[in-house]
Each structure stands twice: as structure tokens, then as C-alpha cells.
Amino acid sequence: MKQPDNNKIPVPRREFVSRLLYLPRGITRLEKLGEKKQFPKNHILIQAGEKPRYCYIVKYGRVVAYEYTLNGEERIYNFNEQNSLLLEANLLFDYASPISFKTARPSELVCIDKETLLNTVNTDPEVSMDIMESLATKFFSSMDQIRHANFHNAGWKICDLLLIFADRYGMPYDGKVLIREKISQQLLSNLLGINRVTAVRAIKELKEMSLIEQINGFYCIRDIERLRRHQERLL
Secondary structure, X not given: OOOOOOOOOOOOOXXXXXXXXXXXXXXXHHHOOOEEEEEOOOOEEEOOOOOOOEEEEEEEOOEEEXXXXXXXXXXXXXXXXXXXXXXXXXXXXXXXXXXXXXXXXXXXXXXXXXXXXXXXXXXXXXXXXXXXXXXXXXXXXXXXXXXXXXXXXXXXXXXXXXXXXXXXXXXXXOOEEEEOOOOOHHHHHHHHOOOHHHHHHHHHHHHHOOOEEEEOOEEEEOOHHHHHHHHHHOX
């Protein structure tokens, strides 16, 4: 019997390895607790070091969690997508946010105040489970992001992010998978914490291998399974 390769890093479960966050359950219950408000693009909901007055559900649009490095580069940690919940732990426990949050596009958010959230958590076990699952998903995703940063090179990370976007935004296109979301090379580098030159080089290599292409500014994966196999070889 072939022995397992102990030096090979196991591939984590896909549902926990995502920078595109959304709530797995209970969004309908939670959105009844707050008030819907419209926010323009680049509206700062909270800056690092502040305590939130509300937690938020993204009804449509996108909220990014970010900070700036010492050399002034923007570092994006995740996208809070439609039906995601953010800042719930900070609101419940009066924690200041270590990073900033802003809208990445015009967005409609449900704003829930602390008193309402606390009262509901104390009286509704289903909402308590919704909150716990949201926090658990973020925890697992954060842990896997740390693992990726420590053990994987830029090429592997680029492949992984393209597969994540394909899973969320992909559509069949001429036997391929077209990602219906424009992803700039700068965004890739900001999300992955790598410099732009490295991101450009990794994308160029994938194109030269005919694994991906661009169509009208959108990335298109020519063969999902080939890209996955290529990623596995980079472990």
C-alpha cells in the first residue's frame, strides 16, 4: 500500500477558504432586525481603532475589509458579498475594529444596533447559531489564509483566487468558464499580499500555458480541471 506523503500540504475544504464572505444560514432572520440604508461607493463604515455602532448585512453591493501598509499600499483581507454579516463580534463585545471597512460599490446595507442584536441573541437560539456560524466561517477562512501565506507561492495563490472567483461568479462560455467579475492585477496583488510585478508574472505564465485568457477584460478559465491540476503541482 502506498504511504501518504507527509510533506504534502492537504488541500483545505473549499467552503472555508474564501475571501468572498457570505452568511451560510439565517440571513432572512437577521435582516428583520435592522434598517436598510443606501451607501455610495467608497463610503467608510468604520476605520481601524473605532468601535462600531452597528453591525451590517450586505443586501446588495460589496464591502471590503482593508488597511494600508507602512509603505502606503492597500491590503484587502476579504470581500463581504451579498448576504454577508460584518462587525457582529465587535458590536456584541465592544471590540474596536483592527481594520477598516468601506463600500467597494454602491451598496444597500441592513444596519443592526447593539441592543437589538443582544436582545435577539438572548431570546432566539436560531439567531445565536446564525451568529456563531458566521464567526466560525470567518475564523476558518482566516486560518487558511494564514496557512496559504506561509506555505504557498504566488502562482498557487493566483490559481486559488481565480478558482474562488470562478466558483462564485463563473458562467459557462464556449466550453470554458468566464468569470463575470472584472479583476485587476492590482486587486489580485492587494488581496493576496504580493507585489504587482509578481502578480503580473504569475498571470502571464498561466496565459502562456493556455490555462486562462482574457475576454473583454474578464478572466476566462479555459479548463477548470487543468487549472486545478496545475495548482496541485505547485504544492
